[in-house]
Amino acid sequence: MKNYTKISDINNLNQTIKDAIQLKVNPFQYQSLGKQKTLVMLFFNSSLRTRLSTEKAAKQLGMDVMILNVNDAWNLEFEDGAIMKMDKSEHVKEAAQVISQYADIIAIRAFPTLIDKQKDTSEFVLNSFLKYTSVPIVNMESATAHPLQALADAITIEELKSLAKPKVVLSWAPHPKALPQAVANSFIEMMQYLDVDLTITHPKGYELSNNVVKNTKVSYHQNEALKDADFVYVKNWSSYKHYGEILSQDSNWMMTKTKLGTAKFMHCLPVRRNSVVEDAVLDSEQSVVIQQANNRTFSAQIVLKQILENL
């Protein structure tokens, strides 16, 4: 693998999922692979799981890790030709080239503005680094995608499914803040690659990009969509059409034990209890969110492993 900025960077997805599960048997089995190699993790935004699991994954491969909260440095300019007289102290052209000299792999977290749809869709942060660095880039959640999360989700479903082709439902949930579409986008894309029966359900106005949804079934009726589900992935996102807006906080869309039926409950975390999903779900055996979070380590580790093998 050269970079992991999008799911399609994975060559053989089914084998990769199997290899990730195999890593769990002995997480240190490839610890000589990353020797004398450095992962630089750049955070433009907050992180808990992604930060700890990616650092852990790299160290289990024997890598050195250097972390930079970009806010501990200064604001970067991304516009070509900008006359830099305001609050941006360094252009990404320099920053990216410089950091790539200190790193064998660079991992980046950079959320969308949720204000400027075109800019977000262009993935200007991630793509600027891709353009100006000479080393592989790993996406730790960008404006429109969270492929490490989606890979962890795929690993979790592979570990837990009892049917060859399970029914998977992505169900929108209410949330007090405007959130990105990234997790939903990547989950949908990942499920489209796998042998699952996927349905998306959300209120009107929350339609995701056609480039993501494609032929996947979409229903505005949550109960109908959830019928006979094996896995229910709950997630809030703000409107894509009315970009970044909160159109509904209708608590009828919150996931409950009753609605869930016998399905497994999935969420990328952090999750707001009794707002996105009721306690009864999270505290039940049907919730697999902790296992998903654990799989973040092996999702990151298999990606870093494949990149290291290709250096």
Next chain:
Amino acid sequence: MKNYTKISDINNLNQTIKDAIQLKVNPFQYQSLGKQKTLVMLFFNSSLRTRLSTEKAAKQLGMDVMILNVNDAWNLEFEDGAIMKMDKSEHVKEAAQVISQYADIIAIRAFPTLIDKQKDTSEFVLNSFLKYTSVPIVNMESATAHPLQALADAITIEELKSLAKPKVVLSWAPHPKALPQAVANSFIEMMQYLDVDLTITHPKGYELSNNVVKNTKVSYHQNEALKDADFVYVKNWSSYKHYGEILSQDSNWMMTKTKLGTAKFMHCLPVRRNSVVEDAVLDSEQSVVIQQANNRTFSAQIVLKQILENL
């Protein structure tokens, strides 16, 4: 040792102190013990000594260390059954379970509110992690206790005492800000376990919890209390009775060279010069605060060692 959240988690205190002193001879003698083990350090509050000494201790045992300033992620919710629609993005139930999957040991610093006595006394942060994690927890100063500091203090006294049963005085000092009772609480508890003659002295209104003080002598007359002391531990705390309040800033309680007599001067640091204690004390040979701070490394290291041996 399973956890180190309180002094009584130590099985054999006198042997532990001896073993800590022995670690100093060659701090790296157990560096294979922590191999492929990860310490996650979680900071809800500022830290200098605790942060550096605990990280160093873990590395001297061969551990990997991952540090999370919780403010670099987001606010955690601790209330059971909370409807999470405000400024808390993740419940400790998830956070604790998730982090415990990335860690072999979790160390936590979480100061009290100094506003809600009941909540602070419940040690809601530390105890939530204890409840929801599956890995050992180390207390890097909690709402009511600082057992790593107290262990370093005990090591220091053991190294420096010239009498079998020295006289130790804990003397309150004025301070411009309201500070926790944690250091005082743990120092008292530690001294009660050891073979010392302990006296506590403070102005009226600064009585610490009865659960801590027990039968220890308390005097409102500093000069009387200090008489013939071998070790004087100076520390400010805010009122426990009038919870979190500053009742006095009376500079007559500041420690001076004259009052100290021939005793050794102890303080956990950071210390405000010429407010808590005059320069003449800190700059004299009688001050052992730097040695105390050095012992923080070996206090943390012996605790981590005993936990690692029990994994």
Next chain:
Amino acid sequence: MKNYTKISDINNLNQTIKDAIQLKVNPFQYQSLGKQKTLVMLFFNSSLRTRLSTEKAAKQLGMDVMILNVNDAWNLEFEDGAIMKMDKSEHVKEAAQVISQYADIIAIRAFPTLIDKQKDTSEFVLNSFLKYTSVPIVNMESATAHPLQALADAITIEELKSLAKPKVVLSWAPHPKALPQAVANSFIEMMQYLDVDLTITHPKGYELSNNVVKNTKVSYHQNEALKDADFVYVKNWSSYKHYGEILSQDSNWMMTKTKLGTAKFMHCLPVRRNSVVEDAVLDSEQSVVIQQANNRTFSAQIVLKQILENL
């Protein structure tokens, strides 16, 4: 080497530059030298290159690295005899002594106030640590000097020069914010040690300290100064005479492709495009700023190596 707080701490400069270049062949050749040694990096100010390159250099020598953003702890007091009742929680006397017990080497970044000339000139932060620590100190940019940058600059010129004695010009550039004189000071001092023909050019009022400039040619006419230059180092600084003031933002002093002629373009970064220097320069083959930034690693590594050898 005992400390590296100023360029003159280097014993044999020409050999040091050669040794730094030699490190690039195999950056890990001395990785046993730093085993069981700890570098503590203290940041009073923002950093990108310095932070990553110094951490990388230390790790390539096998050192452990612990990083403290001093703002994650608390404000330090530097005044002797201060009565600490305000916003400073710890005196540097304690902080420095304490940290030196956790570190084999301490690296410090502490910018000037740009308000109090006398205080800045006294290098009160750096010199307080020098005074109170027992371990070597490395300057990661102080109030008046940036010797790691200057050494990287010297390495870069050594690698790229085609003449035995190249003509080097330090050319002031406009900038929207008041910046320190540190980089300019250290670059001048470094060039004075080397066999180059140095000219400084800046508008009136931007004269640097006589203690730095000494006999070096200074011209107020940029075009005249730039004539036949082999290396042009562009940098903004605020007025030294009218301390910390911005006297000019005259864009005529911006570096352009035309002015540069056939010279190599140097800058320490971060650089504001189209304000300090036009895109056409930075995007040309004549710009060596990325190579300069890469040499920061080897500048730090040769310094740490010489200090480690002297421990």
